[in-house]
Amino acid sequence: MAQVYFKTKPDGRAVFDYYYRSNPFNGGYAIFAGLEDVLDILETLEFSASDLVFLEQQGFEKEFLEYLRDFRFNGNIRSSKEGDVVFPNRPILQVEANIIEAQIIETMLLNLLNFQTLIATKANRVRRSAKEATLLDMGLRRAHATGGYYASRAAVIGGFDGTSNVKAGEDFNIPVSGTMAHSFIQSYGDELQAFRDFAKVRPKNCVLLIDTYNTLRSGLQNAIIVAKEMENAGEQLMGVRLDSGDLAYLAKQTRKILDDANLGYVKIVASNQLDEFVIKSLKDQGAPIDIFGVGTNLVTGKPDAALGGVYKLSEFNGDPRIKLSENIIKVSLPYKKQVYRMLDKQGMFYGADAVAMFTEDAVEHMEHPFDATKSMSLRGFDYEALLQDVMTSGKKVSPPRTVTEIAEYSKSRLEKLPEEYKRFQNPHIYKIGLSSQLKQERDKLVLKHKF
Amino acid sequence: MAQVYFKTKPDGRAVFDYYYRSNPFNGGYAIFAGLEDVLDILETLEFSASDLVFLEQQGFEKEFLEYLRDFRFNGNIRSSKEGDVVFPNRPILQVEANIIEAQIIETMLLNLLNFQTLIATKANRVRRSAKEATLLDMGLRRAHATGGYYASRAAVIGGFDGTSNVKAGEDFNIPVSGTMAHSFIQSYGDELQAFRDFAKVRPKNCVLLIDTYNTLRSGLQNAIIVAKEMENAGEQLMGVRLDSGDLAYLAKQTRKILDDANLGYVKIVASNQLDEFVIKSLKDQGAPIDIFGVGTNLVTGKPDAALGGVYKLSEFNGDPRIKLSENIIKVSLPYKKQVYRMLDKQGMFYGADAVAMFTEDAVEHMEHPFDATKSMSLRGFDYEALLQDVMTSGKKVSPPRTVTEIAEYSKSRLEKLPEEYKRFQNPHIYKIGLSSQLKQERDKLVLKHKF
Numbered sequence: 075m076a077q078v079y080f081k082t083k084p085d086g087r088a089v090f091d092y093y094y095r096s097n098p099f100n101g102g103y104a105i106f107a108g109l110e111d112v113l114d115i116l117e118t119l120e121f122s123a124s125d126l127v128f129l130e131q132q133g134f135e136k137e138f139l140e141y142l143r144d145f146r147f148n149g150n151i152r153s154s155k156e157g158d159v160v161f162p163n164r165p166i167l168q169v170e171a172n173i174i175e176a177q178i179i180e181t182m183l184l185n186l187l188n189f190q191t192l193i194a195t196k197a198n199r200v201r202r203s204a205k206e207a208t209l210l211d212m213g214l215r216r217a218h219a220t221g222g223y224y225a226s227r228a229a230v231i232g233g234f235d236g237t238s239n240v241k242a243g244e245d246f247n248i249p250v251s252g253t254m255a256h257s258f259i260q261s262y263g264d265e266l267q268a269f270r271d272f273a274k275v276r277p278k279n280c281v282l283l284i285d286t287y288n289t290l291r292s293g294l295q296n297a298i299i300v301a302k303e304m305e306n307a308g309e310q311l312m313g314v315r316l317d318s319g320d321l322a323y324l325a326k327q328t329r330k331i332l333d334d335a336n337l338g339y340v341k342i343v344a345s346n347q348l349d350e351f352v353i354k355s356l357k358d359q360g361a362p363i364d365i366f367g368v369g370t371n372l373v374t375g376k377p378d379a380a381l382g383g384v385y386k387l388s389e390f391n392g393d394p395r396i397k398l399s400e401n402i403i404k405v406s407l408p409y410k411k412q413v414y415r416m417l418d419k420q421g422m423f424y425g426a427d428a429v430a431m432f433t434e435d436a437v438e439h440m441e442h443p444f445d446a447t448k449s450m451s452l453r454g455f456d457y458e459a460l461l462q463d464v465m466t467s468g469k470k471v472s473p474p475r476t477v478t479e480i481a482e483y484s485k486s487r488l489e490k491l492p493e494e495y496k497r498f499q500n501p502h503i504y505k506i507g508l509s510s511q512l513k514q515e516r517d518k519l520v521l522k523h524k525f
Numbered sequence: 526m527a528q529v530y531f532k533t534k535p536d537g538r539a540v541f542d543y544y545y546r547s548n549p550f551n552g553g554y555a556i557f558a559g560l561e562d563v564l565d566i567l568e569t570l571e572f573s574a575s576d577l578v579f580l581e582q583q584g585f586e587k588e589f590l591e592y593l594r595d596f597r598f599n600g601n602i603r604s605s606k607e608g609d610v611v612f613p614n615r616p617i618l619q620v621e622a623n624i625i626e627a628q629i630i631e632t633m634l635l636n637l638l639n640f641q642t643l644i645a646t647k648a649n650r651v652r653r654s655a656k657e658a659t660l661l662d663m664g665l666r667r668a669h670a671t672g673g674y675y676a677s678r679a680a681v682i683g684g685f686d687g688t689s690n691v692k693a694g695e696d697f698n699i700p701v702s703g704t705m706a707h708s709f710i711q712s713y714g715d716e717l718q719a720f721r722d723f724a725k726v727r728p729k730n731c732v733l734l735i736d737t738y739n740t741l742r743s744g745l746q747n748a749i750i751v752a753k754e755m756e757n758a759g760e761q762l763m764g765v766r767l768d769s770g771d772l773a774y775l776a777k778q779t780r781k782i783l784d785d786a787n788l789g790y791v792k793i794v795a796s797n798q799l800d801e802f803v804i805k806s807l808k809d810q811g812a813p814i815d816i817f818g819v820g821t822n823l824v825t826g827k828p829d830a831a832l833g834g835v836y837k838l839s840e841f842n843g844d845p846r847i848k849l850s851e852n853i854i855k856v857s858l859p860y861k862k863q864v865y866r867m868l869d870k871q872g873m874f875y876g877a878d879a880v881a882m883f884t885e886d887a888v889e890h891m892e893h894p895f896d897a898t899k900s901m902s903l904r905g906f907d908y909e910a911l912l913q914d915v916m917t918s919g920k921k922v923s924p925p926r927t928v929t930e931i932a933e934y935s936k937s938r939l940e941k942l943p944e945e946y947k948r949f950q951n952p953h954i955y956k957i958g959l960s961s962q963l964k965q966e967r968d969k970l971v972l973k974h975k976f
Contacts, residue, residue: 075709078726086712128695133729173712180706184666185673215635216831221672222636238632244579255631257838258526260846261537261624275529278584287849288976319851370831379825380667387708395711398738400770525739 077138079174086173089389089410090180091165092187095403098195098378102501103491105198105484106166107228108190109156112183113470116147119179147175151465154413156475157231157484158460159491160191161504163403163443164413164429165388168461173390180385189221190228192381193373196350197232198488200368202496203353208365210251211237212345213373225373231481234368246477251279253345253367254315259286266296273300277309281343284314289324290331298335313341313365321346325361341365349376350498396519402444408519409512417456423490425502427460428452430509440507450507528589530625537624540840540861541631542616543638546854549646549829553952554942556649556935557617558679559641560607563634564921567598570630598626602916605864607926608682608935609911610942611642612955614854614894615864615880617834619912624841631836640672641679643832644824647801648683649939651819653947654805659816661702662688663796664824676824682932685819697928702730704796704818705766710737717747724751728760732794735765740775741782749786764792764816772797776812792816800827801949847970853895859970860963868907874941876953878911879903881960891958901958 079086097104121129121142130139149171160166167187169176201209211229214222226242236249243250254272262268269282282300284293294314301311314332316324321344332340344356345367353366370376386406387395394408410432416424428440442448464472475483494502508516530537548555572580572593581590600622611617618638620627652660662680665673677693687700694701705723713719720733733751735744745765752762765783767775772795783791795807796818804817821827837857838846845859861883867875879891893899915923926934945953959967 075703075705075723078709078723079712081726082722083712088708088712090708125695128691132691132701177706177708181666185668186670188667189670215632216639216833217636218669218672218825219637219640219675221669224670240579240583244576250583252526254526255628256848257539257541257628257836257846258529260838260848261530261534261539261841263841263844263846271533272526272529275532287974291976318855370833374669374825374830376830377828379827379830380821382667382821385666385708387711390712390714393714395708395714397707397711404769523738525742 076174076177077134079177080138080141083173087391088169088171088173088176088387090169090176090385091388091407091411092167092169092183092383092385093165094162094188094191094381094383096162096382098192098375098381099199101195101199101498102495102504103159103161103195104191104381105194105232106154106158106160106187106191107156107194107231107480108186108224109153109167109464110475110480111186111190111224111227113151113465115182115186116151116179116465116468117470119145119147121145141174145175145178146468147179148172148468149175149465150463150467152461153464154460155462155483157480157487159423159484159487161427161506164427164506165407165411165461168388168410170410184383184385186224188381188383190224190231191383192375192378193225193228194232194484196372196375197229197234198484199350199498200348200353200366200372201233203350203357204366205357207363209234210365210367211239211369211372212253212367213369214239216370217373222373227477229372230477231484233481233485248477254281254283256283256286259283265292266299269296269300270303273304273309273311277304277307279312280304281313281315282311283317285316285318289316289319290327294328294331298332298337301335301337301340311337311340313343315343315345315367317345321363322356322359322361325356325363329362343367345369347371354498394515394519396516396523398520398523405516405520407508407512408516411461411512413460414452414457415460416452417458421456421490422492424455425492425495426450426505426507428457428507428509429512431512431515434509434511437509439510441510441513443506443508443513450505527625527628528585530628531589531592534624538842539620539622539624539627539838541620541627541836542839542858542862543618543620543634543834543836544616545613545639545642545832545834547613547833549643549826549832550650552646552650552949553946553955554610554612554646555642555832556645556683557605557609557611557638557642558607558645558682558931559637559675560604560618560915561926561931562637562641562675562678564602564916566633566637567602567630567916567919568921570596570598572596592625596626596629597919598630599623599919600626600916601914601918603912604915605911606913606934608931608938610874610935610938612878612957615878615957616858616862616912619839619861621861635834635836637675639832639834641675641682642834643826643829644676644679645683645935647823647826648680648685649935650801650949651799651804651817651823652684654801654808655817656808658814660685661816661818662690662820662823663704663818664820665690667821668824673824678928680823681928682935684932684936699928705732705734707734707737710734716743717750720747720751721754724755724760724762728755728758730763731755732764732766733762734768736767736769740767740770741778745779745782749783749788752786752788752791762788762791764794766794766796766818768796772814773807773810773812776807776814780813794818796820798822805949845966845970847967847974849971849974856967856971858959858963859967862912862963864911865903865908866911867903868909872907872941873943875906876943876946877901877956877958879958879960880963882963882966885960885962888960890961892961892964894957894959894964901956
């Protein structure tokens with residue numbers, strides 16, 4: 075496609091919208107993540123000499139390859155802030171660029187935003203279940219190869235406290251946290267000696283895995299012996315970890331036995347196929363678990379496994395563009411746009427985002443995208459314009475943000491979203507409306523292309 | 526763990542088994558993939574200066590950091606061949622190494638083998654449904670960030686013909702195949718002109734996407750006009766692509782209309798949320814689709830999203846090691862081992878792999894791992910020893926294999942697996958047995974650690 079554009083309309087100017095069509099996990103919202111990575115890549119994106127050799131072998135023409143040799147992304151990006159709460163069927167990000175450039179970046183942009191938004195959302199659901207408990211990402215061994223690197227980043231944006239992924243910790247400045255494996259205890263054969271050696275070498279933040287042979291009769295008893303020895307040495311055992319069996323039962327028993335041994339400060343860590351529903355159930359049962367290690371279900375975004383975000387052309391050389399579908403919800407929105415979020419008197423999200431043409435001054439009314447009987451007055455509401463310049467002519471114009479800053483921002487945004495939109499079962503549906511002008515323009519285009 | 530080993534048993538020699546516990550996708554087998562990548566990484570694995578600085582900040586001790594500065598993997602690996610058909614609860618690969626080295630590589634090894642084995646297996650299921658049709662991986666936009674790179678590799682091992690992932694194509698020498706997006710047609714507004722330009726610039730392997738406005742009344746009609754114009758120019762339109770609507774109905778109508786226009790050579794390409802079940806249904810309905818583009822469900826390994834492969838210590842300094850569990854199927858197998866695959870008189874897989882201690886000479890009998898009433902004589906069977914040396918003292922000893930070679934090998938192995946094991950619904954269960962000696966040794970260890 076890029077080569078065809080290069081030959082037929084090299085100066086075409088395009089606007090593309092990034093958005094998704096339904097919330098992941100049957101939930102009521104998503105957490106937008108991946109933006110900083112996309113912007114960083116766009117600032118440095120180029121084709122290497124070996125890339126160009128390969129593309130030449132694929133039959134691309136010399137003139138086009140010369141264009142690619144000097145390729146840089148010079149476009150503009152307006153976007154929701156990374157970490158914001160977002161909803162379906164409204165632009166989260168818009169790219170405005172030469173159409174060749176806008177086309178070449180499509181897959182990278184979709185790949186990073188779809189995945190990190192999925193995982194940040196999953197992480198946030200787990201955070202909601204876990205309430206104040208500490209959450210550790212332990213998923214790298216089951217992650218999708220190198221994609222696990224970005225899963226660890228997105229998990230923190232969604233509310234996790236740390237990761238076992240050391241490289242992600244290093245690069246994204248995320249707290250890292252080690253785990254003890256069963257093999258460590260097996261290598262000793264003698265569980266007590268394994269615990270003693272571990273506590274001696276790493277007394278700080280020491281967590282002992284107690285289910286290798288028998289949780290309550292062996293692992294916990296040996297952990298208590300080591301905890302007492304640590305006390306004599308002026309140290310404190312941080313925790314014991316449960317990784318199999320009935321976690322609710324074992325956590326309660328473990329808590330009681332630890333407390334009876336005057337080890338009330340020793341924390342209980344739990345892992346093993348956890349997700350937001352298992353953690354909610356453990357909480358509902360009163361399982362006294364202080365730290366949850368979440369792996370596979372977090373980093374793979376199970377059960378969804380993907381967010382179906384799309385990248386649709388909405389304007390070309392100033393003219394509106396539309397993609398039709400037999401499924402009306404899949405009809406795209408034309409024109410460069412802005413999205414306004416309505417706020418109530420307390421500054422909470424009112425539950426309505428209005429999508430308008432970028433050129434519109436004031437939006438006093440929003441209409442249901444398809445149901446002509448539904449509309450809503452926006453008069454008197456405070457509002458925020460959500461799409462802001464983050465890249466102009468290929469250069470970042472928003473200050474760089476750390477993962478921790480993005481996570482804090484996300485938390486503050488979620489606090490503004492009423493609880494009804496956040497529940498797992500049949501969450502309240504956040505309204506997305508169109509300005510009357512945008513709706514009219516869209517409907518005109520639909521008619522124009524109708525068969 | 527590595528630092529504790531370094532301080533307490535720096536010369537410990539470990540054997541770890543890689544295996545998984547149940548077949549992905551409720552199927553009867555898996556395709557082992559990812560080995561060459563693991564071996565390549567192991568040959569060059571080291572800690573960078575910045576890694577060491579970060580680890581120092583994490584509180585690791587100076588002596589241990591000095592060890593890491595010179596770290597190389599010097600161990601031995603015995604493995605099934607990449608691309609082979611494998612089954613649960615038997616070692617697929619064994620690592621024999623200094624325990625610090627064996628520990629440090631664990632996550633990388635699990636990450637790459639779990640993911641690629643998952644995707645190669647998924648791809649093979651799609652290949653089984655698609656029969657002789659061409660299969661293209663189009664999943665990168667929904668893949669788990671950079672993990673999509675390895676998904677494209679594994680897809681070819683499982684039976685795919687090509688990918689839209691250009692970087693994977695370049696690095697793994699996989700055929701690459703472009704796609705036309707709806708935005709291309711939208712940018713023109715005029716669908717016919719878009720098709721004409723595309724065919725003019727890229728007449729070779731030209732596939733036109735015909736569902737942007739209306740598949741049969743607009744897209745197909747314009748494609749036919751362009752196909753005829755290409756004929757006049759001495760070219761041939763390769764295909765038309767359906768990406769929405771009822772693919773069975775549209776494919777049949779499209780075929781008929783193309784044939785009526787004397788365009789019997791124009792192929793039909795279909796995409797849109799395909800997986801092995803949708804493709805099987807399309808085939809069962811007689812949908813005349815020549816090429817399937819498969820995306821999200823392939824590269825995310827939906828619905829499983831992960832293979833739960835594990836890495837368990839089975840021997841330490843020559844002594845057997847075991848991990849117990851309340852769930853008997855999760856009890857690990859001690860000792861360095863070999864796996865023997867039984868063959869019938871025609872050289873087909875008989876449906877039984879026997880796991881034995883590495884030191885055993887002849888295995889004439891295999892027993893059910895848990896059911897004492899079940900056993901089977903192995904006398905008179907031909908067999909293969911599946912675990913072969915692939916790395917010795919940190920150096921690859923098996924000749925490097927291209928992805929294409931691995932894919933061909935995989936195909937040849939699947940041809941030896943009877944159909945009953947390959948069906949989607951309630952596949953026949955491939956037997957995994959233990960030699961009498963291994964079973965006795967395991968049971969002895971279980972009793973020793975019993976509480």
